[in-house]
Amino acid sequence: MNPHPLLLALLLTLAASCAAPEEGVASAPPGPPQVATLGVATGSPSGALAKECGLEFKVRWVGRVIDALDAGGPAERAGLRVGDVIVSADGVRLFSQDDLDDLLRVSEPGQSISLQVLRSDDSEPEPVSIEVTLGSRVVAAAAHEPLRWQYASLAQLPLTLGAAREKHKRVLVGLSGAET
DSSP: OOOOHHHHHHHHHHHHHHHSOOTTOOOOOSSSOEEEEOOEEEEOOOHHHHHHHTOOEESEESOEEEEEEOTTOHHHHTTOOTTOEEEEETTEEOOSHHHHHHHHHTSOTTOEEEEEEEOTTOSOSSOEEEEEEOEEEEOOGGGGSOOOOOOOOGGGHHHHHHHHHHTTOOOOOOOOSTTO
């Protein structure tokens, strides 16, 4: 049995369109995979610092104290300093390093994010908004496999789902932890 020539042409066209990259869509650059980085190491605020800064308590203190900055990194270039307290990133309150890591997982190098920061020098009693353009860091290929599991707080759920939707990923949501 020979297939009809039009059917064969249609199948070949479909196969070619699936294999060819879309016009105007850049392919991934060669080289090791890269992920977004803020260039900070953070820690939990002490109870005394949290009270002094007037931080909110919701199971844990809100905010991440900057313990160290990458020299010349994105946070340092934006003017952040050791001792500053990052209260939120892109509107998401930060309770733990995982919250910050989750935001970075769904962000791209070169993307700008807005941080609400309490300054360490007490120059501003209220958080100030600081825009930071994220940098990039190289990761091992195995660490950058297609996203299969992602942790996100309830506050980050819309951001996480939006990123998955943009990348045409299917999402299964499960709730656990102190926020549920």
